[in-house]
Amino acid sequence: MSNRPTINDLARAAGVSTATVDRVLNGRASVRPETARRVYEAAQSIGYHAAALIGHRVHSDLPRLTIGFVLSKERHSFSQAFKRAAEQAAIHAPDIRGRAIVEFSPTQQPADFARLMEGFAGRVDAVAAVAVNHVEVTTAIERLHAQGIPCFALCNDFGQGTRDSYIGLNNMKIGRMAAHMVTTAARTSGKLAMFVGGHRWHGHELRETGFRSYQREFAPEFTILDTLVNLETRQLTYEATLDLLSRHPDLRGIYCAGGGMEGAIAALREARQPREVALVVNELTPESRSALADRYVEMVIGTPLNTICRNLFTLAHQARASEGVPLPGQTFLRPDIHMPESI
Template sequence: MKATVSDIARNCGLSTATVDRVLNNRPGASAANRQRVMEAAKQLGYLPVVDQVTLPSRPAHLEFFLPIGSNAFMMDLARHIEDYAARLPLVASCRIHNLAGISPGALQAAIENLSLRANGVGVIAIDHPRTRNILREIVEAGIRLVTLVSDVPGAPRSAYVGIDNRVAGRTAALLMGRFLSGRPGHLAMVVGSRSYRGHEEREMGFRSVLSEEFPNLTVTSAVEINDEPDISYTATMQALHNEPELLGIYCVGAGRSGVAKALLDARPQKKPVFICHDLTRATRGYLVDDLLDVVIDQNARLIAEQSVIRLLGSIASSAPYLTRKFIEPRLIFKENVPVQ
């Protein structure tokens, strides 16, 4: 027999009104009382649990702010969030906002459309003082927050859902060095946007391992393309022209299609090793066509599911932060491309 609000009230020695306020995330209960209520609810099995994350007692309204644009990974992420949320009874509604760019102004304009009934917000945003202030105001309004894909640690988010981007960059450098087997030479780097903390961390990790383990490899071109394939194409064509024997290309964020098109059009005598992130329909094709050597995939489906679960968990929890847990990236080669 399932526990009731009265059972929880008796267990923790508080009124049913206080228990009801806590379970439904309404103001009027102290932090200490919230902790007592949630602990009693957990002991009595009142709250559902998924992946060891305690969920709220009532359905919640979730909203996500994503700079989708023409980015295939972002499109996949948004689709997986909607699909997973639709299958969870504890999600009353799930709304995706397509940001008009990555600037703080774009986020501010989108936040104006945030529903008054929203309980939790997931966001992909750059690490900027204005962004941090926007996110702080969301939390101060009593809404729980998680960051996705690229963290904003200065914001009062309950959790970050994504890979360890510095480790991802270090992995890319290790793969590049192993692929090239000690050959000395030059590399090109295509950086999405250093405004994203995740892209900055990947670049840092990549350069660190080159310096530590492969000093024979030098990055001679590092162009920030703001995730624009046309700029990526031009930058890659220029790098191939300047370095006819370019050994490798690392694409830190989006812009993969621009690199692939440049490789097809330039037809270098020996194709550089090409490493990028995110398994999409396009990168699947690049892998099987031998344009691309390896994808470091952050798993859009898993990030989507965990972002929904962690938002629900943060709504149920009295603690400001949930336990940190990174998504494990996958290394995808042409021989192990998973079924869609």
């Protein structure tokens, strides 16, 4: 006997009657779009055999919207989580047949980001990227605009005054939050260190500014060392952290404003006891979760990727449906905060 879900199982999962499911399946009478979508999502979740057919019924009359994403660091867990969030946002975007095409820049060079962004021309309705702030990227946006393709900056702002909108965290505030936690968690006054991925990452520059602003205002007993560029790489961060620990025995805290935190965590595990140096990092990954549990990390500031991608599809749909109506220049989202006792 087959154990595959029945129409009755689907009706229960969707919270509707079997008659409603029948109407969705056969298109015999009108069903509210939100109800049809709920039936479709329930069909997917329980593995109903006609889920594809329901999806076709639900989406057949909706306009298509394809967004091209340019990300970096393909092997990083954060980047893969971003890709999954983009694809899920496309599936669940209301009132459209969404699609996400995700490509990864092989390097952090501006030319690579610009090449991939322009390469979406003729294939997508909008472009969104996590990219460095550089004239080559701005020029790529201008060329896409000339073809009627809006462009969005995600997480790290770029092309200010040219791109259509920025969606992400308020990076100045993120830097201040990090400084607050580092200086609060440090047991005594001393020195603080900070890593940024590079000076073309506008978000990292803002986080550094916020970090230093907070220290000047509320923690003048601490001294911030010169900011270190780690190119968001584990090995470079590892070696630089070990060097910091050997040269500055009074080092009390570290903030990794971008990637490469795995190297700082590894160095602290090797050279210090838990909580001897207060470490704050960004993004919850297997490594940062483990370091939280072991008290080598005091706080993880997470990016709400699902919310970013949902907002992106909404804004891109508005940009296409309301041509000429300006979009919000910035959409700031609340960060996800993870502490040792919250994981």
